[in-house]
Amino acid sequence: MPLRDLNDAEETAASIESADALSRSELLRAALMEVVERHEPDVARALRGEAPHRAMSTRLLARTLQAQAIWFQLLSIAEQNRDMRRRREVERQRGHAEVLGTFAHVFRLAADQGLGAAAVRDALVQLRVRPVITAHPTEARRVTVLERHRRIYLRLYDLESPRWTLREREDLQRAVRDEIELLWLTGELKLDKPTVDQEVEWGLYFFEETLFDAVPALYARIEQAWQRQFPGEPLELPAVFAFGSWIGGDRDGNPFVTPEVTRRALDRLRRAALERYQARLGDLARQLCVSERVLPLGEAFRAAVAAALAASGRGEALAARNPGEPFRQFIGCMRLRLAATLAADERDDPPGPDAYAGADALLADLAAMQQALAEAGAQPLAQSFVAPLEREVRCFRFATARLDIRENSQRIRATLAEVWQCLRPGTALPAADSPAWKDWLLTELAAPKRAGGAWDDLAALSPAARETFETFRVVAEARRRGDRDAVGSLILSMTHCAADVLGVYLLAKHAGLFHDATATERCVLPVVPLLETLPDLRRAPALLKELLEVPLVQRSLRLSGGVQEVMIGYSDSNKDGGYFSANWELYKAQAALTRLGERAGVRIAFFHGRGGSVSRGGAPTGRAIAALPAGSIRGGFRVTDQGEVVSAKYANRGTAHYQVELLAASVLQHVLMSEREAALAPCHAFDEAMEAISGVACTAYRQLVERPELLAYLQGSSPLEELAGLNIGSRPARRGAARSLADLRAIPWVFAWTQNRHLLPGWYGLGSGLEAFVQVRKARGLALLQRMFEECRLFRTVIDEVEKTLLAVDLDIARAFAGLVPDRAVGDSVFAAVEAEYRRTCAMVLEVTDAGEIAERFPQHRRRLARRLQTMNQVSREQVQLLQRLRAGGDDEVRTALLLSIGCAAAGLGATG
Template sequence: MMPAASLEAAEAEARAVTPRGVEAPREPATPAPAQPSPPAALERLAAATVALPTLDAQAYEPCVVELLFGLLCDVAQRRQPLVARALRGEPLPPDVPRAVWRRALQAQGIWFQLLSVAEQSTAMRRRREIEIESGYARLSASFARVVADAAAAGVSAEEVREVLRHLKIRPVITAHPTEAKRVTVLEIHRRIYRKLMDLESPRWTPRERRALVAQLGNEIELLWMSGELRREKPTVAQEVAWGLHFFGETLFEAVPTLFERLEDALHQFYPGEPFEIPRFFQFGSWIGGDRDGNPFVNNDVTRATLYENRLACLKRYRQRLVDLAQTLSITAEALPVPDAFASELARALAQSGDGAAIAARNPGEVFRQYLTCMLRKLDATLADAQRRGTLTPVPGGYASADELAAELRAMEQALLACGSDALAAAYVRPLRREVETFRFSTVQLDLRENTTVTNKTLLALWRARARPGSEPPDPQSEGWKSWLLAELTRPLGQDRRHGHETNADTLPEVEAETLQIFSMVRTMREQVDRNAFGAFILSMTHHATDVLGVYLLAKEAGLFSDAGGVESCTLPIVPLLETIDDLRRAPDILRELLAVPMVKRSIRAQGGVLEIMIGYSDSNKDGGFFASNWELSKAQTKIARVGRELGITISFFHGRGGSVSRGGVPAGRAIAALPAGSVNGRFRVTEQGEVVSHKYANRGTAQYHVELLASSVLEHTFKSDREDELLPRGDFDDAMEALAGASRAAYVKLVERPELIAYFQAASPLEELSMLNMGSRPARRFGARSLHDLRAIPWVFAWSQNRHALTGWYGVGSALSAFLAVRQARGLDLLRRMFNESRLFRLIVDEVEKTLAQVDLDIARGYASLVPDAQVRETIFAQIDAEYRLTVETVLKVSGGATLAERFPQFRERLARRLPAINQVSRQQIELLRRYRAADADQERRGYLVPLLLSINCIASGFGATG
């Protein structure tokens, strides 16, 4: 296999190579310079938008789709007419140049992206229609509906206040490599979305409408001319910038609005009741802190990430203060200010060192004077942040975000005291809530590492202190546990207190770096923000000793509350349970951990809540879709029960991905299907790759998704002990256990076949995915070539590319068939009752059915033809073919449907728009893979590389997900 060549080199050499049998060996003609759209075409497209403002969402979507398609075809016709023919579904001549095929793939990918933008626009329009016709409380994802239902169900105001006191929701943006689109492309998408919103207005004249359509065409032309593929693998710094992009565009604004909407709903349905809205919604991040298998994330990178996160919010606050100073032109003559604020202003002017000049510049305008003082302090804070903690701090800045928030609150209280409640709520309170939410760190950065690495560091620490020649105990032995407990209870000596550097000096380089992670936490909390870090996530936690070992590393670095390092740890340590076996061991792991007094003291000191992360990706790779979902549900129930027994509140962190196979199901339904008592107002979830851009790229969709997440958590908390659908059912649980066991057995029977890895590598673009340059980290954790070490993302991504998609359905048919064979008619009756009454079972069946609709066995057979060993090819494919047909038959029997996904008309309509083109690209990808792999010379192979990667991008865009 050729090493991943740079795309730039591949493009440079591509002209010299022509795929045999695909296109003629000739150079493409230089395209003519772009000409403006013909006036007639522009008039026609502009005229097509006239009815947009009056159409309902059902009629609106096809009109917008037609408009965007017309504009894309117009660009293609001017730039490369043969590509326009391909877009319209016309066959291309057999001798077209290779460059045309490349452009056709790119154009098809652009069309899939435009379809997604159109569908987001339609969804937003549909939500507005519901609100206009029936009121805000009729929107399923709104606080208004959830609070109205709670009030109607008799939930008292005091019960609501109790829930609010514990409410804590934190989506966590990760750098998992599942985003195939560049930030440049995302920005164009957002501008197209906004242009579509503009076109919905009826106020435009024909001339103005033509101009808007022309601008929309310009954006599509920019998409045409923007490279879809990254030239090089992104750096972690670029991933950090990608993540912060969404805060600047939508999220800084979305969260304060979220608080306001909850406040409004509570006042509407609990009139006269006082409520304090806590800072319940924050964002976390793994970007720059996730080292698990990523050699490019080190302590220097994490420090740089924290500084960038700090700068992002400080720059935002500065602009907001400038805007506020321009707005609040209130004079003391028009609005006499309270004595308390007058004193606060006098203090601020005196501390500024230039009080007289500030007062003279804005005579009588007390709020502008106060804001000028605040701006000076913030500028000093910004200057200090830009120095990245390397020099003496700039004097006169804010000591913390709390100080800035307090000054904003003083201004807000002054306006309220003067009777200007509306001004306080409209202008000052949103900024105060921004500061309280995003603080001086924008996000809470989690650190993540694998047990393999932390245990190696502990072994090195043991050897550094042991007698020469002695060997450490096995990390799974009682001797190892005894050593850990002894070290955790032994007070630190003077030379080891406060993370003294000699702790790391005695260790090898890699192990020293791991230990210094914890020292960095201590120093960066002081330099950035006390809440700059979220938690330390321990991947692949198998035993309680794995977690105790991390506590010991934190102790060695001085991250305990006392100098001796025996009281409590100040950094939450979160075990990540990923495999099915680990999920099953969870109650025992938890009991063993909580038997250690230091652990219980640490949890109490951190707020009395122990966070447990559960992994959807590896559990799926481990046991298949059905078994994974059931084991995750069971684990949450059992862990929460152990927590109640031992007097510790458990909070779950859900490690979901973008695809269905990795937990990427509709957020509202996913939360509603969680076990009773497993949420209790606390919820963390990962947001990865294309999920982030889909949810947060546009203001309207971002606002919708944060409210959907928060209202779903609130609803589950209100209804957890009241709804029959969430209460345990013995007959349902027994059936789920039987189905999960049979499903896992069928899945394991396939994936543990020795020849499956050879089939998978040949019958999918698994190895070629690494050249797509989506993320900074490798596809395998430790460079191994086994299925075990392959990350879940490429596992899912490759199966979706080759149209098998088996990670979202395989084993379900065997399970349902075996269940029905034993229980006959009674079994079918039970399954149908579960389908109607069990949220978890219904969610599983629905998502399996939608995944099956995306499978194409004819195309999958084409990918299988790439497997050189005929026996392996035929045996494996026959097994997949048989399971697919059995799954379709049994799922439809349970759901009562005649065809796949018939109860999801919007899903079917959107899939139908895409499938013909996806199928065409899939067939082209099969041929490209065949020729790429068969080519002898590197130069010839590079000629296939760019179109092959474009085909991967195109299929990912078509389905709207990668891994």
């Protein structure tokens, strides 16, 4: 597919406007102004530009900032509604196969390129797509606020219908205004820092509102599109799509994720799925009021109903309640079994014979109903009523989402170091990357597990080490309960060498996570190295080659179908080397690991640790996947959805359904076509240019971040230290007590640069890299870059996202923030470097793209930003003043106003960290 066709769906659909494209935002703004006028007339005057902010009291300024934040949120809701209407309009005018991001479109493209049904089916049934919801602290909105947004969106959806009378439309508009009034009266700020348990409930909100329905609908759309494109060709879909979660399992730097918290998270996720199925079976019982006198049923199903009634202990009552209605009787037995499963969970007992041992048993009962209806000639009823629930159970099983455990390699090494001292008191501890340490790990892994000894008696270990080991035992408990879908993988952050991964295997062995009695054969817990820094990405092939040569690892991978998952981190690699270099190193690592897997006979599956902002890997879904190395999606695809990205994608039903299909269809398109596309074909000249640009860009970036005064600059020129007051996550902003840039997490790093309108992590260094390349190679170098822009998918994607970022940078506002730095020399010096690199980057990007202005290829994005820019700039200037006042001894009113300005700016830019 040509690069010019790979703009996201929003840009591609921009030419198809509904007649009332702006009426939604006009309606919402009018309703907001009416509410504000009634409650705070002075705020309304400020919003209309009739009264200057500087003349307002701090309380009224805070209310004005709240109103501006609400307006940004309402505008986003209107735009989501507009985008959905555009996609429908494309489908109405051109057909479903013309809607980008759909399976209908991918199937049509595949057929156009000569791929037959068999090739597409083979790729489709091997598809494994897993978005993973995390509680990374980038969501500045409360769940209460999200619920209000959801209801406003639904009212806008209702208003799309032409069937309403004038009176009914006025009622709907009044309902919108009422929701906005409740939003105005709802506090924007979280008064307390959320607990991990509350974060679990935040994640479940999206499942209960949209995602439990979105995945079954996805399967239905796949099957419909398949039959239209390949009529008569069979298709048996496995569970190609499911969700993961880190909420309650991410221990990396979060002291509040204890083993007990993880245990509660697992229990809550399981209960959510079981309660959902109870409700859905209740709905199904009301729908399937099928009389056996009208629809004769086969003997097999009759026998199944009789057996279920007999085993239920309440067979006579169920039969009497629904006489002659075997489906209702059968469903009643199923609901009793689910109730028994829930009751066993409450008692913390394993499921008994009257309960479901796992999701497979429930699926078997649903399959029996589908088969009975099909055999009786009522296949459409099976497809319409039973199949959606069967798809739901296949996806969510008894877990809702598979919970990953994330732990830092330092914690694993520290725990094993204490075990070493217990086993070998008085001997020197080898270095973590030494042959001696690896030899000890391999020796312990090969030794049969014996009862007693230091591994069973943990009293000698420190509380931190015991807690780390206990987490593994929680995973083992979940699996012993028959909940093999409850836990996904152990993600090992900051993996530096193969021994780090082997250490995880050793802890898993002694926690009961090996498949055999002697604990020497296979580990049932997949271990996923997370490569985050540029040095770790560069040594990834050597690290993985060493790991895959270990027989225990080879045996363990057979349990997962010969797939080794590797997670790659976009945030820390960007913070480490800058935007351009991080993207290039990530690309090279994926390509190299894919080739390594082919040689080793192992499929490498990549887990992409992306955030919402461009600098943390955020990009339009379809374009980001299309730019991955050809053939790199082999054994599945996972990606993190974090913070505000979760609510943007999944808070509303229509958007959620589209985003789920967009992700899965984009992955399938890459699998089918990436190795056929010229834009992804290896090109030595392009690779050489990328390497040269990356080297200079990384040097320029490192020269800035290694300046000893940069932390002081960032602290002074942004609300970095004040961000903690937003209470947007349970995890601390820093990894420890140190106060260095290295210790600062990637999220607050990006958040701070976004608030002060530098947006530095999304572009800094690229201008130097491009300029140096052209200076050395002259006109031929510029011509090559322009050719790369047209023909190289990765380079084009990076330039596109940099341009969008540059458009949001405001040097005048950034200069005002820089003026807050106490040491004027530091502020002036660092800002001068930023300003010079910004101008250099803009100039070089315009040369490469041969454009007249930044981001002129993205008119929809420019319009979206323009609708916000005047208010955003005003908010940013207010934030500068509020920071000055707070740091000069401002009171709680000033602090509240500042925090509202931070949330408002985040809402306007559409991203926090």
